[in-house]
Amino acid sequence: MSVSDEVRGQLAVKFEVLFPHLDERQRRLMMGAEARVLGHGGIRAAARAARVSETTVRKGVDELEAGEEPLGRVRRPGGGRKRSADLDPGLRPALLALVEPDERGDPMSPLRWTVKSIRSLAAELTRQGHRVSADTVGDLLRKEGFSLQAGVKTLEGRQHPDRDAQFRYINEQAKGHMGAGQPVISVDTKKKELVGDYKNAGRRWRPAGEPTLVRTHDFLDRQGPGKAIPYGIYDITANTGWVSVGTDHDTAAFAVASIRRWWQARGRHDYPAATRLLITADAGGSNGYRTRAWKMELAALAAETGLDITVCHMPPGTSKWNKIEHRLFSHISMNWRGRPLTSHDVIVNSIAATTTRTGLTVHAELDPGTYDTGIKVTDSDIDALPMHRHRFHGDWNYTLHPRPRDTTSAATTPRPAGNPSPQPCTGCLRNPELTGMPEPALDELVDQLTAKLDELRERGRLRQRGGERIRARGAGAKDKLTTADRVLVTVLYLRKLGTRYLLAQLFGVNTSTLTRAVHQVQPLLAEHGCTIPPSTARFRTPADVTAFLANSSPTKIKPAC
Template identity: 45%
Template structure:
């Protein structure tokens, strides 16, 4: 019954990237009705509530999350995302969930959590950025179907260019080997940040680095505003990384890379970590003329949140291949 509940909540689960606690849009009573209607399993709402607790779902978090209000098209967008995921799953094409994890100070700074040890590690009493060896921006790419991920740690700004280079790193190091016949990819992303729905630069670099560089059709679907925790990368990958290094200071980029590479779960999660040493410029503007030249088509429903980027001309592909070679040279795998 636990497995059946897990399957029913596949597209209706959100979670905390730090604690790993999860919540769902479905109530115990609705889940009980679904079990009876679809699977002929009769069970009370109270039993469903107990089973949800065993699966680390939290009803308290669910109530708190919904009280802040939501976008009027929230439910409609969730339905669109569900249909897209089902479509790509049916054809065996990759579905990746992407986002930037919380930035981390590198150095002897307190990291929340506790570890078994003889004596507590002494750390700085204040988290001053000026005293950090660096500020890490971990960008995660989680493969929803294979339960595998790639994390690219940047030491520069979290920009759209950095985000797309991280996604391209996933394709070059993992995606094209795991999906050798696929010609399309579905990207699930938040509505804000470096991979948000509004930044033109994110779409520009997806066109040049991924669509043109690898001949891929890129479908992007953004979660509604204020719904970032429904993005699978948050509760399926980031939460496990946070638990793995809890209570241990991230004294260097190498230590951070090692902790990410060593993260695994009973469900078989595997993660590869890479270090991106490049400096990324902030505030890159994409003029109207250049933006109109991109091969982007909006979906009929909620086109600002759902769109597809297809490969363009051979000249653009040649430029993209040049960037692929740079990625190979400048990314460091631990």
């Protein structure tokens, strides 16, 4: 029977109090007596409590059991062999130089790119002239504050500047829906699983010497049952899960079909008075914010159910923060750990049997449907959707309405095809909600840059002509963008409101003209110390810009420059 931590703690306190009053022999006999009382495991427990070797404790036990006189010997203070670190002052620095070559030692250390086990460290130190054993190396490392540690997954790579703001926005949306009694679900596709006698991570209890036999390689058997694609819906309020196990492809149609099944079987019964549905999803995959088919399928679901479906996506690179990951999927993985998923029925039953002490229940069912890939969704299809993009990051946050979109009052901008379309009026694009600065500040910025832009324009044309101007200034073809428009389009571009193609549509030019304007104006803004902060609004079509301006309210904008 092992000795509990409580008993070891009591021994450590006892030894700490009494050892200063005892000599070496008395300490050894006392540890031996305590070890004999504890029985099996007592020697190790006493050694750890006293911070000595087990050999010392075992020697004390042997002396007590022998009963000979005198019971052991007493060395004078300071007797015995000296520690290796005391005999060799260069041992400790040499060891630290091997363990941390970048900070304390030679970057070209032979152990830089190898596993630094205590045996390999001891061998290298011995080669350098420091005779030391692996156990001594381990003791020295522990005294220096080292321990065996694994990597911890915490670094998320480059973070989006609006990452935390998006999390706060999602939290506000979820609180608003839940406070009004509306459903809030978290959705995602779990890792695809191979169906068959393949090894599954983890261990489970089995008779000794009788492990489950699985394949040596995880190559998919084309003649076998294939893969399983679990798509999960986690109801945050009710703490319930719904998983559709697909057998075909992980597409947007499959994702929305799983949500539809959840709503028909559970959602509409759990929330009979619901008029809205909030979905939190990852930024990528079949339910990503760039996936057009996802929005098309959700629009069809909204029309079927009569719900206003709001979607809030996690910022890029933060999928592990989605609720479904650690409240549903993690428990499913623990439930079937070590068990080969030999059939779809095994997968469905294992998921359905998942529970937690906090009351989680899960329903699972097989979806044998076929979901085609490569379905194209055009710009006109997206424009016709009854979709409202939120003012804060409309690319991440949007609502699909069950009613058709009213486009009678929305101004449309013709798409350039072949020849550029006529240049639309750009007065509305000077709105402070888009530029991030009051109109007087924008006019002042244009006045500051006009002379420099004209000078750059003439210098460029001089290089093109190869000589001085022949015709009078102002003769010939007119610029497609005025100086004010070049400044405005650069400000809008730096605000990251949309793609270059969208801005080209708004100004009635092609993308090459817009790119040249940005390359001219952007360095001048840097010279003037003018920083244009990015906007949280995102647009895809001119109709989105028009709808945004129609709903905008005049606000006080602090000048950016």
